Amino acid sequence: MGKLNIITKGILKENPIFVLLLGMCPTLGTTTSAINGMGMGLATMFVLIMSNIVISLISSLIPSKVRIPSYIVVIASFVTILQLVMQAYLPGLYDTLGLFIPLIVVNCIVLGRAEAFASKNSIVDSALDGIGIGVGFTLGLTVLGAVRELLGSGALFGFKFIQGDGMLVFILAPGAFIALGYLLVLFNKYKAKL
Amino acid sequence: MAKESTLKNMLLTLSIVTLAASTFLGMVYAVTKGPIEEAMIQKTNSAIMQVVPEFTNDPSSDKLLVDLSGKSYWVYPAKNGDNLVGLAVESSSSGFGGRISLMVGFSSDGTIYDISVLSHTETPGLGDKIESSKSNFSVQFKGTNPDEFKILVKKDGGDVDAITASTITSRAYCDAVRIAYEVFKQYLNDNK
Amino acid sequence: MEYILIIISAVFVNNIILSQFLGVCPFLGVSNKVSTAAGMSGAVTFVMAVATLVTYLLQYYVLIPLGIEFMQTVTFIVVIASLVQMVEIMMKKISPSLYQALGIFLPLITTNCAVLGVAILVVSKEFTFGGDPQLLNMSQAIVFSIANAIGFGLAMILFSGLREQLELANVPKEFKGVPIALITAGILALAFMGFAGLV
Numbered sequence: 001m002g003k004l005n006i007i008t009k010g011i012l013k014e015n016p017i018f019v020l021l022l023g024m025c026p027t028l029g030t031t032t033s034a035i036n037g038m039g040m041g042l043a044t045m046f047v048l049i050m051s052n053i054v055i056s057l058i059s060s061l062i063p064s065k066v067r068i069p070s071y072i073v074v075i076a077s078f079v080t081i082l083q084l085v086m087q088a089y090l091p092g093l094y095d096t097l098g099l100f101i102p103l104i105v106v107n108c109i110v111l112g113r114a115e116a117f118a119s120k121n122s123i124v125d126s127a128l129d130g131i132g133i134g135v136g137f138t139l140g141l142t143v144l145g146a147v148r149e150l151l152g153s154g155a156l157f158g159f160k161f162i163q164g165d166g167m168l169v170f171i172l173a174p175g176a177f178i179a180l181g182y183l184l185v186l187f188n189k190y191k192a193k194l
Numbered sequence: 195m196a197k198e199s200t201l202k203n204m205l206l207t208l209s210i211v212t213l214a215a216s217t218f219l220g221m222v223y224a225v226t227k228g229p230i231e232e233a234m235i236q237k238t239n240s241a242i243m244q245v246v247p248e249f250t251n252d253p254s255s256d257k258l259l260v261d262l263s264g265k266s267y268w269v270y271p272a273k274n275g276d277n278l279v280g281l282a283v284e285s286s287s288s289g290f291g292g293r294i295s296l297m298v299g300f301s302s303d304g305t306i307y308d309i310s311v312l313s314h315t316e317t318p319g320l321g322d323k324i325e326s327s328k329s330n331f332s333v334q335f336k337g338t339n340p341d342e343f344k345i346l347v348k349k350d351g352g353d354v355d356a357i358t359a360s361t362i363t364s365r366a367y368c369d370a371v372r373i374a375y376e377v378f379k380q381y382l383n384d385n386k
Numbered sequence: 387m388e389y390i391l392i393i394i395s396a397v398f399v400n401n402i403i404l405s406q407f408l409g410v411c412p413f414l415g416v417s418n419k420v421s422t423a424a425g426m427s428g429a430v431t432f433v434m435a436v437a438t439l440v441t442y443l444l445q446y447y448v449l450i451p452l453g454i455e456f457m458q459t460v461t462f463i464v465v466i467a468s469l470v471q472m473v474e475i476m477m478k479k480i481s482p483s484l485y486q487a488l489g490i491f492l493p494l495i496t497t498n499c500a501v502l503g504v505a506i507l508v509v510s511k512e513f514t515f516g517g518d519p520q521l522l523n524m525s526q527a528i529v530f531s532i533a534n535a536i537g538f539g540l541a542m543i544l545f546s547g548l549r550e551q552l553e554l555a556n557v558p559k560e561f562k563g564v565p566i567a568l569i570t571a572g573i574l575a576l577a578f579m580g581f582a583g584l585v
């Protein structure tokens with residue numbers, strides 16, 4: 001498999017949100033605006049890349065029966081590092097994303113990639129896979145966040161287009177489900193044309 | 195390839211992995227501890243700067259506790275030379291999603307200079323309009339004196355326009371502002 | 387009284403799936419049939435209650451006294467992962483019939499963010515019962531976790547009932563499967579918003 005291919009497949013063909021349907025909790029919970037979605041995506045990408053690298057390094061040393069607990073400890077450590085660093089240097093974003101930062105640990109994408117890719121491939125390939133899936137996840141979150149922000153508050157990346165409120169429901173919980181549902185429909189339609 | 199699993203190597207691996215992880219985390223914690231505390235102080239300081247008139251002292255080192263009906267509140271006196279130009283009061287109340295913490299700033303004559311939200315857990319898109327960056331809700335308090343401008347939502351007979359569809363949040367915000375005003379008066383009383 | 391408030395708030399007003407977005411993966415993944423949804427909910431209830439109890443004790447009697455709250459995420463997830471394994475082994479020995487019913491769902495629960503989410507919420511979120519916001523005490527924490535599990539079960543079972551009907555419905559090709567399920571979930575969440583004034 002070409003190196004470029006490893007990156008691009010995560011963005012379109014195996015997009016974690018639109019194709020694999022993994023990591024739905026942060027996808028729905030943090031995308032009240034495009035910026036928040038992007039922040040969450042980047043945070044997840046950091047954990048994905050770092051844990052992919054470390055796991056691909058140590059996977060040959062770990063007995064297969066304790067591999068999942070070991071991977072979880074590695075992932076949880078990187079999440080904690082992320083928590084500490086964000087609290088120190090990006091306290092605002094940390095407050096907004098709140099509970100969903102520690103929950104990156106149980107994001108199925110991270111453990112899924114560790115188990116399915118990083119444990120069987122070289123360090124470089126695992127890092128590239130982390131980048132690809134991470135970018136795909138970030139893109140998905142940003143798009144969903146942008147759609148919800150645009151419809152819900154008439155703004156995009158914080159710039160307001162209309163006076164007053166938008167369709168508030170899109171910022172609230174039901175809108176998250178509905179917006180993602182319609183985005184999936186669009187994605188399916190577009191994919192069929194390819 | 196993955197190794198054969200025996201009890202010995204499983205235990206050994208898990209211990210090494212956890213030990214390595216906690217050592218590493220301990221190191222990161224030690225490095226970030228300072229900046230995290232600094233970030234929190236910075237947050238308080240920038241809130242104070244926003245809510246009181248210009249000052250020359252360091253309000254967060256002059257901070258003191260004021261007791262009001264059995265509870266203590268932090269106040270940050272802003273002074274220009276020796277003159278008290280304003281007072282920032284940290285107060286909180288229960289909103290829709292949890293605690294709403296405000297930094298309410300008063301000029302020395304008792305009018306509200308400005309209000310900043312320190313933390314809240316209100317619904318995004320509804321209750322979070324108490325943040326000054328999200329709507330004009332907090333503007334209506336600026337320059338008013340709580341003795342004349344009744345800090346209650348209009349539904350409760352006051353002068354405050356509540357946020358649409360967020361009456362509970364607006365009420366809680368008003369509660370916190372009223373508490374802050376009482377603390378301000380108490381502070382003046384204590385420091386006559 | 388506060389127990390009733392906790393239960394109503396956790397089950398209806400702040401439903402863990404439909405308004406907190408925790409546990410959405412199993413919500414979409416194993417909600418094709420009512421029976422599997424019920425099985426999953428049962429397993430989650432059990433694990434969530436035990437996990438919350440253990441993590442609560444750990445937080446207040448180990449992490450805070452030692453001043454290492456930053457290890458919270460690592461500790462909690464390790465506890466939950468090992469707990470799930472233990473429950474699985476014990477259930478197999480003690481009640482094979484219960485294991486038959488719930489066993490296959492247990493491995494999936496480790497990565498169910500609802501369990502970790504509730505464990506973290508219990509020790510970090512302040513609740514209000516009329517008075518000042520405050521953290522939960524132990525019995526309130528247990529009630530909160532069970533109420534959340536019930537909320538999870540309620541949403542799962544309602545949703546799987548809807549999905550069984552959707553299977554038979556004639557929906558456009560692009561909407562088939564997850565997209566229409568998501569839109570349905572959105573409408574269900576909209577209905578749950580009606581409970582907002584209850585507490």
